[in-house]
Amino acid sequence: MNGYRLGAIGIVITFFTIITATVLLPMVLFNPVPSGHGNKYVKSDVVNPARGRQIYVREGCFYCHTQFTRLQDRGYGPLVKAGDYVWETPHQLGTARTGPDLTNEGGRFPSEWQKAHLINPRAVKPGSIMPSFSHLSNRDMNDLVGYIQTLGNQRTVHAYVEAPAEYEQVYLPRKTVDTNSDAAANAGRGIYTQNCAACHGLEGEGNGPNSISLEKKPANFTRAFYKQYPDAFWFYRVSEGVAGTRMPRFNEILTEEERWYLVAYLKSLPQNQEIVIDKLDQLNKVGQVHLPKLTEQEWEPHSGGN
Amino acid sequence: MLLDAVLSNREGSAARNFILSAIWWSILGMGAGMLGGLEFSMPDLIHNIPQLSFPHLRMWHVNAVAIGWLSMGYVGAMYYMVPSLAKTKLWSERLGNFTMWAWNAVMVGAFCTLINGSTEGREYAELGAVLDVLVAIALVTIAANVYMTVVNRKVKKLYVSLWYFLGALFWFPLVYIIGQRTFVALPGLNDAIVGWFYGHNILGMWFTTVGVGMMYYLLPRLTNAPLYSHGLSMLGFWGIALFYAPTGTHHILQSPVPEWLKAIAVISSVFLLVPVLTVLTNFFMTMKGKWQQVVTDMPLRFAVTSCMFYLVTCTQGPFQATRWVNWYLHFTQWVVGHAHLALLGTFSFILTSAIYYGLPRITGRDWHSQGLIRAHYWLKFLGFLLMMLSLTIAGLIQSAGWAFGVPVDQWGLQIRPYWGLRAVSGVMIVLGQCIFAYNAFKSLYTPAAKAADAKTAEVKA
Numbered sequence: 001m002n003g004y005r006l007g008a009i010g011i012v013i014t015f016f017t018i019i020t021a022t023v024l025l026p027m028v029l030f031n032p033v034p035s036g037h038g039n040k041y042v043k044s045d046v047v048n049p050a051r052g053r054q055i056y057v058r059e060g061c062f063y064c065h066t067q068f069t070r071l072q073d074r075g076y077g078p079l080v081k082a083g084d085y086v087w088e089t090p091h092q093l094g095t096a097r098t099g100p101d102l103t104n105e106g107g108r109f110p111s112e113w114q115k116a117h118l119i120n121p122r123a124v125k126p127g128s129i130m131p132s133f134s135h136l137s138n139r140d141m142n143d144l145v146g147y148i149q150t151l152g153n154q155r156t157v158h159a160y161v162e163a164p165a166e167y168e169q170v171y172l173p174r175k176t177v178d179t180n181s182d183a184a185a186n187a188g189r190g191i192y193t194q195n196c197a198a199c200h201g202l203e204g205e206g207n208g209p210n211s212i213s214l215e216k217k218p219a220n221f222t223r224a225f226y227k228q229y230p231d232a233f234w235f236y237r238v239s240e241g242v243a244g245t246r247m248p249r250f251n252e253i254l255t256e257e258e259r260w261y262l263v264a265y266l267k268s269l270p271q272n273q274e275i276v277i278d279k280l281d282q283l284n285k286v287g288q289v290h291l292p293k294l295t296e297q298e299w300e301p302h303s304g305g306n
Numbered sequence: 307m308l309l310d311a312v313l314s315n316r317e318g319s320a321a322r323n324f325i326l327s328a329i330w331w332s333i334l335g336m337g338a339g340m341l342g343g344l345e346f347s348m349p350d351l352i353h354n355i356p357q358l359s360f361p362h363l364r365m366w367h368v369n370a371v372a373i374g375w376l377s378m379g380y381v382g383a384m385y386y387m388v389p390s391l392a393k394t395k396l397w398s399e400r401l402g403n404f405t406m407w408a409w410n411a412v413m414v415g416a417f418c419t420l421i422n423g424s425t426e427g428r429e430y431a432e433l434g435a436v437l438d439v440l441v442a443i444a445l446v447t448i449a450a451n452v453y454m455t456v457v458n459r460k461v462k463k464l465y466v467s468l469w470y471f472l473g474a475l476f477w478f479p480l481v482y483i484i485g486q487r488t489f490v491a492l493p494g495l496n497d498a499i500v501g502w503f504y505g506h507n508i509l510g511m512w513f514t515t516v517g518v519g520m521m522y523y524l525l526p527r528l529t530n531a532p533l534y535s536h537g538l539s540m541l542g543f544w545g546i547a548l549f550y551a552p553t554g555t556h557h558i559l560q561s562p563v564p565e566w567l568k569a570i571a572v573i574s575s576v577f578l579l580v581p582v583l584t585v586l587t588n589f590f591m592t593m594k595g596k597w598q599q600v601v602t603d604m605p606l607r608f609a610v611t612s613c614m615f616y617l618v619t620c621t622q623g624p625f626q627a628t629r630w631v632n633w634y635l636h637f638t639q640w641v642v643g644h645a646h647l648a649l650l651g652t653f654s655f656i657l658t659s660a661i662y663y664g665l666p667r668i669t670g671r672d673w674h675s676q677g678l679i680r681a682h683y684w685l686k687f688l689g690f691l692l693m694m695l696s697l698t699i700a701g702l703i704q705s706a707g708w709a710f711g712v713p714v715d716q717w718g719l720q721i722r723p724y725w726g727l728r729a730v731s732g733v734m735i736v737l738g739q740c741i742f743a744y745n746a747f748k749s750l751y752t753p754a755a756k757a758a759d760a761k762t763a764e765v766k767a
Contacts, residue, residue, distance in 0.1 A: 004464060011473055011547055015480070018551040022570065023484060026499050027492070030564050057427035060361025066637060070560045074711035082562040085494030090427040090487075093498050093561055097637040097704070100714045122349070127719050129349045135356040 035083030037155045039106075041147070052147025055140050057090065059133060065102045066094035067151070071243060077104030078155045099130055104152030114145045163236035172232045177260035179231050179267060188265025191258050195250070204269045216245040222272040234263040313403045317395060318668040320402025324382030325661055325668075326750075327410050328375050329743050334417070335370025336739050338363045340732035346725040357421045365420040365432050372430070372508065373441070374413045376653055380516045381405070381448055383660040384471050386668055387523050388452050391468055392459030397451050405451070408444045412437050428497070430505040431486045438488045445482060449475040466539040470519030473547065477511035495563050502554035509648060510550035517653040518542070518585055520660050521609060521616075525592050528606040528663065529599060534591035538584045545581025549574040556627040560636060568629075575627035582620035589613050604679045608659035611687060615651035619644065634709055639721075640701025643694050650735070651690055658686075658742070665746065674748035682738045682745070689734030696727035 041049040056062070067088075069076045080103060085091065109117070116123060118141060121130040136144065177184050193202070199218040201208040206220035219226070238259050239251040250259060314320075342363040345351055352358045389396045396402055415437050419425070425432040433441070452475055456468060464472075485504020492500060526533050533539065555563060555571035593610065600607045622644050625631055635641065662679060666672050673679060700721040707717035 007469075010544075011476065014547055015477060015551065018548075019480075019484070022552045022554065022567065023500055023503050026564060026567055027496055030496065030499075030567075032493070032495065032562075058423040058425065059359070060365060060423065060425070062427070062429070063361050063364050068561045072633065072709065075713075080562060082495055085498075085562075088494030089491045089497045091494040091498045091501065092427070093494075093558060095429060095557060095637070096639070096642060097708070097714075098639075125715065127715070127722075129346055129718065129722075129725070131345060131349055131360045132353060133359070135354050135359070 030082075032082035032086060034086045035081050037081065038084040038087060039150050039152065040154050041150055044146075046142060047146025048143050049146040049150045052143035052145070053092075055136070055144045056092065056147055059136070059144075061102075062092045062094040064094075064096065064098035064130070065100070066097050067092050067101070067103050068094075069101055069103045073101060074244075076101045077152055080155075084155070102148070102151055104155055106149045106151040106153045111145050111149060114148055115141060118144065163233045167232040167236045171235060171256070175231075175260055177257060177264060179260060179264040181264065182268070184261055184264035185268040186265075188261035188263070188268075191254065191262055192265050195254070196262075199246070204266070205272075214246055218247070220272075221266055221269045224271055226266075226269075227271055229267075231263055231267075234266055235259060238262055238266075312407070313400045315399050317399065318386065320396060320399050320406060321382045321385035322665070322668050323403060323406045324378050324385060324409075325665060326746065327406060327413075328377075328379035328382060328657075329661075329739075329746055331370050331374030331378065331413055332739055333736070333743055335367055335375050336732075336736050338370060339367040340729075340736045342367060343725075343729045343732040347722070347729045356423065362421050362423050365423075365425055366417060368430065369416050369420060369432060370413070371649065371654075372513075373416065373433075376513060376649065376657060378406075378409055378413075379657040379661065380512075380520075381409075383520055383657065383664060384448075384452060384516065386664045387467060387520065387660075388455050388471060391461075391465050391523070392456050393461050394455060394458050397454035397458060401447055401451050405444050405447045408440055408447075412440045412444065415440075426486075426488075428487065428501050430508060431501065433486070435488045438482075438486045442479065442483050445475075445479040449479060465522075466533070466536065466543065467519040467523040469540075469543050470515045470522065473543070474512055474515035474519070477507070477515070477551075481507040481511050495561070498558055498561065499555060499563055499567065502557040503551075504554070505557060506554035507551055510546070510553065513649065513653045514550065515546060517612075517616075517656050518546070520656050521585075521589060521613060524605070524609050524656070524659055524663060525589055525613075528603060528609060528659075529593060529596040531592055531596055534588050534594075538588045542581040542585040542588065545578070545584065549577040549581065553578065553627065556632070559627070559629060559632045572627055572629065576624045578620065579624050582616070586613060586617050586620075604676065604683060605659045605663040607683060608655050608662060611683075612652050612655035612659065615647055615655065619647045619652055622647065634705050635701065637708065638701035638704035639697045639724075640705065643697030643701060646690070646697065647694060651694070655686075658682075661746075665749070669750060671749050674745050674752065678741050678745040682742045685734045685738030685741065689731045689738060692734070693728055693731035696724040696731065700724035700728075 039049075041053065043050065068080050069078070071079065085093075113124060117125065117130075118133045118136070120132050120134065121128040122132075133141075133144075192200075192204075197208055199208045199210045199214070200206055200221065201211070201218075204221035206218045208218065211218050237247075238254075239249065241247040241249040250262075254262070314323075341352075341358065342360050345360045345363070356362065385396055385402055412433075416433055419434055419437070420432055424434060426434060452471060456464070456472060481504060485500060485507070487497065487500055491497075522533065522539060525531075553571050553575045555567045556575050559568055559572070590613070597610075600610050626635055626641070626644065662673070703717055703721050703724075706712070707714070
């Protein structure tokens with residue numbers, strides 16, 4: 001009998017330890033602050049997205065659709081952060097993706113399209129296997145579409161991409177280089193030519209020789225968009241590269257000081273007029289490229305036919 | 307008397323009623339799964355009937371097979387096995403039958419609510435507040451009944467199966483109550499963390515523990531061989547107790563939850579190989595020299611098939627929980643296949659074995675037809691293999707799609723043949739289950755005269 005008592009005590013203790021570690025502790029230690037980029041449900045005369053969320057739950061959309069983007073998901077918009085989910089309960093993260101991820105679905109299609117898609121998915125997407133939700137009442141349908149259109153509405157790129165906190169708080173204060181001075185920019189030019197020009201081009205237009213072979217083209221720093229970049233953000237990008245592209249992490253290659261010189265140089269690059277093309281005949285037509293004909297020897301150098 | 311009719315006091319009646327209810331809900335639950343599967347192939351098959359739209363069918367399917375079929379069957383089997391291991395009677399048949407009614411009430415309520423989309427919106431914890439409370443009460447009464455039976459036992463030593471059963475009845479009510487989050491609204495990601503603690507432990511601390519306990523009960527009895535090693539069986543038990551419970555977060559490995567929690571989940575998932583391999587070594591060594599019995603003994607065949615599937619599930623599991631494999635496979639039908647491998651392949655098979663073995667011993671009536679048992683086996687076994695194969699292939703196609711950035715619209719077309727195969731497999735499995743139900747009905751409800759050869763089974767036992 002005593003043997004069993006010991007066993008029982010063992011089971012109770014292990015189990016409560018595990019509950020403490022994996023259920024209670026996360027509630028104490030893991031309290032993400034609201035990031036300000038979660039979904040914002042604003043009610044209007046026509047739609048009530050918060051109610052739409054209830055319809056989303058009721059109709060069980062989350063069995064086929066997820067609501068979190070991962071690093072490797074291409075074309076599904078900005079990554080999510082822990083703070084985006086503070087008000088999302090019951091969570092709709094989802095586990096299976098029979099359909100696309102809906103994290104940033106808002107604004108991707110017009111509301112009319114969304115409605116038509118919900119009523120008969122195959123009318124707008126031939127071959128789709130999404131069920132038809134034509135049984136929803138008009139009010140339900142509108143609210144649901146309102147909800148879909150708010151998904152990711154605060155996760156616009158401008159508001160989202162920020163350097164991690166340590167760049168503002170640690171690196172920026174201890175910077176020794178005046179990134180607005182011509183001298184620093186001049187010092188940066190050499191480092192740039194050596195390390196970056198092969199991809200980003202001599203003028204920083206993203207057209208260096210390497211760019212031809214890259215799937216994701218190097219950034220063109222003369223775009224107006226880059227004139228808004230703060231120092232810390234330039235520094236962050238140069239230091240950590242851009243995930244998912246061939247842009248290297250230079251914090252392993254260049255010293256902190258060299259990277260600040262680069263920032264000074266990048267800031268000094270001129271701004272191009274961005275050209276907006278709205279007519280077909282304004283397009284720069286590119287002539288067809290003719291590849292040179294290869295001799296048999298060039299084609300198969302190992303065939304020994306010299 | 308009315309009381310006796312409703313809350314029978316007859317020995318074995320609670321076990322019998324639980325098992326029959328389980329079979330009934332299994333048909334409704336698996337049928338819903340089949341219909342949902344058909345809708346993947348023919349999305350416009352059913353139109354404008356909200357009750358039959360795929361998500362509603364899916365909610366009901368999952369709850370019916372998990373809470374209805376497997377759980378009720380498990381309780382029925384425990385009500386039969388625990389007294390036989392403790393060499394005494396069930397503590398209270400009346401309480402057992404009361405729980406049976408309560409549980410059936412839950413299932414009726416679940417059917418009416420889920421099919422209409424009245425859900426808490428939490429995967430595996432969809433049931434509403436009232437039903438949650440009822441399930442909790444039922445679980446506590448079951449635990450009380452089983453624990454009291456063991457307290458009143460006539461043998462000194464507790465066989466491993468009892469360890470597993472008693473453990474499960476301690477763990478599962480707690481897991482259920484914590485995991486339902488009935489009266490709390492946690493912030494999104496915390497909700498997910500607790501949700502997956504529950505979602506995984508309904509498997510780990512209930513389906514696995516009771517299922518493995520049943521395997522320990524059935525294999526030695528069916529083969530007439532002593533268990534290979536008691537030491538190993540206890541090692542397996544403690545392994546499960548230690549490593550199963552913290553693994554839940556591996557379901558949300560790529561979401562922004564804390565890294566340390568993910569690390570705990572991944573490490574303990576990999577460690578799960580230890581108990582699983584000890585358990586299986588034990589089973590396979592017990593089977594040594596007895597494999598030929600599988601040919602003739604149908605309950606044994608179900609049990610051995612279940613062990614084989616258990617081996618596959620539990621090697622798949624730790625492998626999927628590692629970060630890189632998860633990176634590739636998560637979100638796809640591969641995981642759906644894995645879930646079916648565990649619940650349908652492993653635990654449904656062992657439960658079916660337990661029912662084929664136990665029901666004649668509870669009721670004193672032999673199975674109506676051995677041929678139908680074989681038909682059931684082959685339909686379920688081949689149907690399941692087909693389902694596993696199609697879901698796994700579909701999952702690999704989807705994984706490649708996500709990893710290489712192929713749009714859903716494109717790979718969606720590529721997996722249509724596999725949806726088709728899955729639908730076929732569903733039909734086979736449901737057909738098998740219907741045969742099972744018919745066989746059970748015929749065995750129990752034919753007039754006593756016809757059931758004369760039940761005696762032979764008794765003698766054999």
